[in-house]
Amino acid sequence: MANFVTIERGLGPGGRVAVVRFDRGDRINALSDDATRELTRAAQCFEDDAETSVVILTGGKSFSAGADMKAGGARSSTSTDVAALRRQFRKGPRLTRAWYEMDQVTIAAIEGFCIGSGLALAVALDFRIMARDAHIRIPEIALGMNMSWQTIPRMLQLIGPARTKQAVILANQSISAEEAYQWGLVEQLTEPGETFNAAMELAEKVAAQPSIPVAMTKQTINRLAGALDDLASHMDLDQLTLTCLTEDHKEGVAAFRDKRKPQFKGR
Incomplete structure (x- = not known):
């Protein structure tokens, strides 16, 4: 069984x-199905x-490259079993x-x-500290x-509609750490290799506060900011299922694997 996640308490x-460390021992740190399950259990x-x-x-060396495209799975599948795809896609949300x-x-x-579903995980957290x-x-x-x-609703909370459209629609455009900070997608920048130390410094400041009102305040802010998010959650899942059944998706995945520019046809 995979063991990509370790947990250290009492700091x-x-x-x-x-501290929850997600490290597959490579530079990619992709979110395979096993890694996704481990990280879910870690939170729970x-x-x-x-x-x-x-x-x-x-x-590890990187936060995450997102979905493990080399591992295949439902995203790159030619299956037309909608029920099976919807079950597979529930793991991420x-x-x-x-x-x-x-x-x-x-x-x-x-x-x-921090790429794709790696960013989806990062924006689900309360704070993000990023190397320059x-x-x-x-x-x-x-x-x-x-x-x-449910990444788009959370990005909307952080950076607003126009920046969210820019980040998501202009696919493959890299967002530098400085841009992410200016947009409000991350809260702090550090020198390379120093994000953990900065995160620990912030964590110690939070941990010094009384934990009960801190937890209550977090939950109140999250509920108010994301009051409508649950209403769109089923749509999020169904859109992913639908787009993964298109010819354009098959072409996009094939182009990624062949390292060429995709030729989309809108179908």
């Missing part, structure tokens, strides 16, 4: 800080943890929802790159699919 003031394991008030999520709904304050430490030489990219549309995992 910081009063032992109230925990804090549900009854009254001792931890802050959780830092960090990657389940992951981001688990992190979004945690009582603990969550902090992403982003090194290297890192970048963000959202390639989903270039692959003939929509951006899902």
Whole structure:
């Protein structure tokens, strides 16, 4: 069985800080099905943890390259079984929802790159700290699919409609760390290799506060900011299922694997 995620508790003031490390031991750190399940369980394991008030999520050399395209799976499948695709695609929203709904304050430490569903995970957290030489990219549309995992509503909360359209529609356009900071997509920049230390410094400040009102405040803000998000969650899943059945999606994936420019036909 894969073991891509490790958890360390009892850090910081009063032992109230925990660190979740997602590291596949390579530079890619892709979100395979196994990694997605492990990260979901990692978030869920804090549900009854009254001792931890802050959780830092960090990657290896890079935060994450997003979906594991080399592993195949439903996204690159030629299957027309809509029910099977919808079941497969629930794994991603389940992951981001688990992190979004945690009582603990969550902090992403982003090194290297944060791509596609890696960004979906990052924006489900409360704070993002990014290295100055890192970048963000959202390639989903270039692959003939929509951006899902409830990412768009969360990006709207952070950077507004125009910037969200720019980031998602202009697929494959890299967003530098400086741009991400100016847009409000990340809250802090650091020198390369220093994101974890900065995340720990922020975590210690949060952990020094009384945990009950901190958790209440987080949940109140999330509920108010995302009051309409659940209404669109089924649409998010169905759009992903629909776009993954198109010829353009098959062409996008084929072009990615062949390292060529895709030729989309709008069907």
